[in-house]
Amino acid sequence: MESPEAADGPGSHRGSICSSFNQDTTSLSVGTKSGYQLFSVTSVDKMDSIHEGVECPDVYIVERLFSSSLVVVVSLSMPRRMNVYHFKKGTEICNYSYSNNILSVRLNRQRLVVCLEESVYIHNIKDMKLLKTLLNTPCNPSGLCALSVNHGNSYLAYPGSTTIGEIIVYDANNLCTLTLIPAHDSPLAALTFTTSGGKLASASEKGTVIRVFSVPEGQKLFEFRRGMKRYVSISSLSFSADAQFLCASSNTETVHIFKLEQHSPSQEEASPTWSAYVGKMFTAASTYLPAQVSDMMHQDRAFATVRLNMFGLKNVCALATIQKLPRLLVASSDGHLYIYNVDPQDGGECVLVQKHRLFETEEDLVEDKDEADLEDAPAQPANQSYAATVALPSTPPSSTTLMGYSEDGGVKKGEVIPEHEFAEGPVCLDDENEFPPVSSQSN
Template sequence: METKEGADGPGGPDRGCASFNQDSTSLAVGTQAGYRLFSVTSVDKLDCIHESVDSPEVYIVERLFSSSLVVVVSQAMPRRMNVYHFKKGTEICNYSYSNNILSVKLNRQRLVVCLEESVYIHNIKDMKLLKTLLSTPSNPTGLCALSTNHSNSFLAYPGSATIGEIIIYDANNLSTVTMIPAHDSPLAAITFSSSGTKLASASERGTVIRVFSIPEGLRLFEFRRGMKRYVNISSLSFSPDAQFLCASSNTETVHIFKLEQHGPTGEEECPTWSAYVGKMFSAASSYLPSQVSGMMCQDRAFATVRLQMAGQCNVCTLAIIQKLPRLLVASSDGQLFIYNVDPQDGGECTLVKTHRLFGEDGQQEAGEREGEGEAEGTASPPQPCQSYAATVAMPASAPVPATLTGYSEDGGARKGEVIPEHEFAAGPVCLDDETEFPPINWCRDGSRSGKDKRT
């Protein structure tokens, strides 16, 4: 659920990246000037939760659910990850890596940093480095996905640079689960369902989208986005109940697919013309070439959206807003489109609201800033921020550690590689109650500062 654009990309100098949080209740946008967090729990009103100009040229910004923890990476220092408590305006910690950071994923157990040829897995409660996956296949876009369910932390990343293999890794138990041969071409997009039991993928060709069971890796569904042209799929996202899957690309069309479970006979309860044709295709598949029969068995889009522009990188998500299913599309020109989705009949989705994330002067046009008014009408108020109680706060000016020569997969480094800095917490961290575990300010010598010392 993330898209990135360079400073000179289609979004212009003010647009760097956009990502929805894990439950699609907020949108994070990075720009040349800094980053902003918006609440997307209302259709008519777009609240700016937080704005920061301390980190210019932001190209990665990720928020942990509705908490105050936000991860930021800027083009000015692409090898350093900064973790902030934005509500307090304090830095929790910062890590320096051996190469440019390409993506960051997080849930309530783990924080994953992806470089081109390595992956770092941290314990999010104390930021301790738990595992370093070295010599992973070349991954120049930093493609990876992390499940967000509280009971699992499955990590998915490319298993090959030439074909669409997916490695499923258990980030809780730090072990490889399986390898899924998903596509013939290299991967372009992957995402987990909210429960972590399904994984959707698309290749660089962008014509076929597949859904697999996790952790078994069995193919459950196959959808065809189109046949006439290859496209660059930039975003995949499941609905909260995993009954729908949306896909956006560099074309003007966003597709929504329905994950329908057919009965034992392959018939739906209410047969439709498309279901009848599909049944005829299935009957013919026994004597047709496998490539042709496979194409016939692929389901088409259940619903679609025609954007007003093409050739841009968009990020999409499906969410329940004010008790109705909605499709949200954040475009690389700084707009947020909200559509109504008909979960019964599908078809063309209806545009209900367009928000501009930035005005001509770089200020928010749609909605009001936090604290300037309550939502109008039936708008649901934004979820309260659950503060992340940090136990580590490293100074931003801390020096990068010297090059190490040893090697250990468990947080070590090979020759010539710089491992990230880290400090260990004195105890466990509660993610919901900042009064129980207040932040600790660490001095350069590793001791705690006076006012934050605890017995």
Template sequence: MEPGGHHLEGARVSDRLISASFNQDCTSVAVGTESGYILFSLSSVEKLDRIHECSDIPEVYIVERLFSSSLVVVVSLQMPRRMNVYHFKKGTEICNYSYSSNILSVRLNRQRLIVCLEGAIYIHNIKDMKLLKTISDTPSNPTGLCALSINHSNSYLAYPGSSSIGEILVYDANNLNIVTMIPAHDSPLAAMAFNSTGCKLASASEKGTVIRVFSVPEGERLCEFRRGMKRYVNISCLTFSMDSRFLSASSNTETVHIFKLEQLSQCSPEESPSWSGYMGKMFMAASNYLPTQVSDIMNQDRAFATVRLNFSGQRNVCMLAVIQKLPRLLVASSEGYLYIYNLDPQDGGECVLIKKHRLFATDKLDERRDSNFSYGETPTYAATVARKSIVPSTSTVPGYSEDGGARKGEIIPEHEFAVGPVRLDDENEFPPVSILNN
């Protein structure tokens, strides 16, 4: 199956949006639909340019592009245990791998490609797609929650260390060893994200009231943000801005919160000469004499800016980006729209909606919103759709079994390191690979 064989002028009217994801530097957004997938450029606020469109792969619930390269990873509901890697400009398949259970999430940078199942994580070398490591003793992770630093020089991988409390295991995907364990929350984890350099890690628990930021690799708590105390929410998406000044959090409510890391005296105690900074220090000093629960609340800061969505209770993914030299918040919703908001980096406050784009052409999309996107126990696109038990088809890779190349009791062969990160500007970096099980 090749992704570039047939192109459409627009998505079919019967389509529905299944997935949406931003690439690592927020220069494009990828959407998966019932009839394939589409890549859009994010270089302009006024217009979404289609980079590529494929109609040969039905029911795409994972589509991830590597920065601005031609490499794209696709997983279909029809074969949820198989990962296909394509060079979309050449219209060729680089490789495909099959696994023992449904693929819940895929993460990639210039050095590594991560595949997360409910009970295992696979680390591939992205330069030749060979498998380097299988982490098979992970706690049950039914949502496929994991995060990978986009900085390939460290390639830190974060995943839940427990299914009952909010422990985070930080793993060095380059050197293949555990770095640290962070006791982040009392409740199980719901969302995680690295900043662009991989030196900070943000997390939220299933309670959804507090977002914490830790240093990496030390695991030291740097600061906390309070989303709210009135109700528990399901935080499904955390994302840093590329300069690490801002952190956004979206949930099943109508509000997206944006926090400013600079404003916390806990993050930079020597750089806050203002009255608020002085009061922050006073609170921190006083907190040493107060009960832990009280001092924790005093040391938390609220949102610097907010976005009021015109919908609630639906899936959405967010990204903080600079488009046409101005900071923006982008929200891709399960109803099939991309919303672009202006963010005031000085004063914050309420963000202004400046553009709304439909991600594919359909007149009845709002009438047929799929129940997959209702909030429940699966807070990711991939986990929501992949948990539906669908029998996969036979893998096309020679030597692989019909129900996956890593059945219970088997492992996909692991290989030695290949040298260096992939070169994004070299179209010959991704030649087709005919067989990977030797």
């Protein structure tokens, strides 16, 4: 099997190995050769470093749970092991080892999902108990999957075929399959849910068409054409928080933003225009034209675009409201975050307003590492705890060793928490907005 390093090609990246935004796009997580870093993205002009983790090098997966202290890390040195940290306390909550390399991890308030090439593991995030193992899933070498982040649902989407773009939508709360969506003719390349989980966007390996479906029904709602250039590798899809916009980035220099709007017939009749007239002609014609032709007529072009000053570099895009204005964020593997203004009324070409350098270049990192190697290795923190739990298909864990999982200190070091004692409690990791503490503490 191809290793994560070979699959993702971090050797070709000058700055970062991986990048990901948290669920509400308030922070950016970056995996590097020396560990990982968390940055705040709530301001345009400054980008504060929240935390720098050096527990393990060559981090190729790092995911933060909203604005909490929980962060999941996977390293190229141990690609089958997932480490879950409470980074503010500097402690490890737990770790799990799997039967093969971990390709992706997704989080929400209820579930933690780990995707391997031919299996998916669903954990209860409150106690890390393994709830379900989906074995013999279609071969998924990139670990493509998406998890909704809404309070009330945990919809999981992953490929249902290796030859065509089928999407399996799975209910990770009730542990059952909801629907199978025949989304594309070629295999899938990207998936993402709206914040509410009510819509799912997808793109195929061809990269020309992006479709949006209702969840859980699987009905096609929108179809957007990214461009006429075929076989473009779409690496990132992301909805805005209000689900009005969808951005898509690829290995080309263009990021596209699409607007999800239904054209009202009553408005067109009230103020008839040439485009409305032509649109009605296309609608009438689509009843007798071939499906491929009528589909082309219904495809909407990009509402807004961004021209990056790079080509071929892997990047992750997201739409966010920062300082009360809509912005497009692009985190590139060259070690920079680009922030653009988006005009929500007229669209068009977005304007670059800020470029942040996330860290030093690879050459600087190598020099720092050489200097650090000359010094004695730092001692492991005394309060660090490690779990020996192994989550294999044949031996699911019955309990997990946890440390510091609640704001008031949690359990004692290394204490094993029975499943029933922890499963109903709130996940409370220092963030009073997302996870209110069980009891308030006086200053």
